[in-house]
Amino acid sequence: MDRAELERELDRLKEELEDIKLERYFMLEKTSIHVPGHLRNKYDKEIGKIENRIEKVETELSLLL
Numbered sequence: 001m002d003r004a005e006l007e008r009e010l011d012r013l014k015e016e017l018e019d020i021k022l023e024r025y026f027m028l029e030k031t032s033i034h035v036p037g038h039l040r041n042k043y044d045k046e047i048g049k050i051e052n053r054i055e056k057v058e059t060e061l062s063l064l065l
Contacts, residue, residue, distance in 0.1 A: 010054065017051065027043070
């Protein structure tokens with residue numbers, strides 16, 4: 001990937017991370033609905049995956065400097 005593609009991917013991943021964190025916040029904190037533990041784990045795993053991908057893209061970008 002070239003620098004522009006990596007920057008677009010990084011922006012997309014950051015937006016996706018923000019969205020999933022916001023969704024998690026509303027599901028787990030702002031509703032009175034009981035949320036099973038496996039759903040909390042699902043959110044945590046998804047957030048972890050996105051954060052790892054962001055880290056990899058940022059590393060690739062730093063190598064292009």
